[in-house]
Amino acid sequence: MKVLLVGNGGREHALAWRIAQSPAAPTLYATRPNAGLAKIAKAVDLGVEQIDELVAWAGAEQIDLTVVGPELPLTLGIVDRFQRAGLAVWGPSQAAARLEGSKAFAKDVMTRAGVPTAAYGAFSDVEEAKGWVRSFGKPVVVKADGLAAGKGVILCYTPEEAEAALDSMLTEGAFGDAGARVVVEELLIGEEASYIALCDGVHVLPLASSQDHKRVGEGDTGPNTGGMGAYSPAPVVDAALERQIIDEVMYPILRTMAEMGAPFVGFLYAGIMVTESGPKVLEFNVRMGDPETQPLMMRLKSDLVAVLQDGLAGRLDEVSLEWDPRSALTVVMCSEGYPASARKGDVIEGLEEAATVEGSHVFVAGAQLDNESVVTSGGRVLGVTALGEDLKGAAGRAYEAVSHITWPGAHYRSDIGWRALSR
Ligand code: AMP
Numbered sequence: 001m002k003v004l005l006v007g008n009g010g011r012e013h014a015l016a017w018r019i020a021q022s023p024a025a026p027t028l029y030a031t032r033p034n035a036g037l038a039k040i041a042k043a044v045d046l047g048v049e050q051i052d053e054l055v056a057w058a059g060a061e062q063i064d065l066t067v068v069g070p071e072l073p074l075t076l077g078i079v080d081r082f083q084r085a086g087l088a089v090w091g092p093s094q095a096a097a098r099l100e101g102s103k104a105f106a107k108d109v110m111t112r113a114g115v116p117t118a119a120y121g122a123f124s125d126v127e128e129a130k131g132w133v134r135s136f137g138k139p140v141v142v143k144a145d146g147l148a149a150g151k152g153v154i155l156c157y158t159p160e161e162a163e164a165a166l167d168s169m170l171t172e173g174a175f176g177d178a179g180a181r182v183v184v185e186e187l188l189i190g191e192e193a194s195y196i197a198l199c200d201g202v203h204v205l206p207l208a209s210s211q212d213h214k215r216v217g218e219g220d221t222g223p224n225t226g227g228m229g230a231y232s233p234a235p236v237v238d239a240a241l242e243r244q245i246i247d248e249v250m251y252p253i254l255r256t257m258a259e260m261g262a263p264f265v266g267f268l269y270a271g272i273m274v275t276e277s278g279p280k281v282l283e284f285n286v287r288m289g290d291p292e293t294q295p296l297m298m299r300l301k302s303d304l305v306a307v308l309q310d311g312l313a314g315r316l317d318e319v320s321l322e323w324d325p326r327s328a329l330t331v332v333m334c335s336e337g338y339p340a341s342a343r344k345g346d347v348i349e350g351l352e353e354a355a356t357v358e359g360s361h362v363f364v365a366g367a368q369l370d371n372e373s374v375v376t377s378g379g380r381v382l383g384v385t386a387l388g389e390d391l392k393g394a395a396g397r398a399y400e401a402v403s404h405i406t407w408p409g410a411h412y413r414s415d416i417g418w419r420a421l422s423r
């Protein structure tokens, strides 16, 4: 069996690592593999957006299953194109990927489906948007409608901040076409959780709960990043809340997408704010989270290849997932300057020592093999992950592994898991 991973970050390394352990013993391929993927997958020298070339390559190689990691190729329609060529591919169609590709579309679907979310308006006219903010009279969040690499969300505590955000997106074109339309919504207060499920168009098969750490600084301060660390399970999602998210978010979205002629197949990620008045959806992603995938794959015991095939066959209602009961925690190590910039080309030392820490695994995000060395090549460099009897044990081991790894300017948060640990 041959499996192609589209994408080359930490999420894809973790997915590939789990897929490699399938009893199907697949031969793995990955697009422009990072240093971690390169050890377990053969390289395909194509970018994730080169869809014509990827379809042709996968057809010629007779790839049995393609798993798409990042949102960009999904919103560009990679799944539709593979399907038209008769190739099995896991991920949503272009029409279904609009749940992430357009925040206004996602809000519209949530409204139709009756899914709890922040009050909002969608605007392309700057004066209309400012009028909504004035009449709303409370703090708001201004969001670029389209994909903006996680940067198109501005929290505005005062009307002046909101006006400045609206001017930058709608008048000055700060995010180009992605910000030519904006969603303005109520700023919600609460604790965030990531809720990710496999969907086959009709059925929802939830993954274990997890929590990300989006801010660069300790105690959740400073600018947003792609994610500085994650852990699973997340105690903020108790059994009652999970039931509520499945029944009041996941299934209504699936039913509404099907009614709209865009059934959702793939990983559906709901970013949830647990507020005093219950869970509310902040956003949808149409893919796994990064770095949430890393602790989740560390804990997943089921054969992921078989599960994805069941998903493509529409029988996720017959599947139950097996999880390691232990906790897993990932610490993301970043290059100097991240998230504003990212210094590249530094040699990473200490990976062999880190590998001796029991129950740990280093997932690579932005690092490349250069002869015998592993060299930084991006902002988020490594996802140092460990299992432990409880979250404290997992954190202890992950940080022990981190302590062995160095390169000039490396930084990471030393408080990953703090919300759960302080409960
Ligand atoms: P998004 O890309 O929509 O997930 O937004 C990125 C981050 O901005 C989220 O993870 C939240 O931390 C924050 N955020 C987004 N929407 C809201 C909201 N309505 N209220 C408070 N924080 C938000």
Ligand code: GLY
Binding pocket: 212, 226, 227, 285, 288, 289, 290, 291, 292
């Ligand atoms: N960890 C957040 C995301 O993948 O969008």
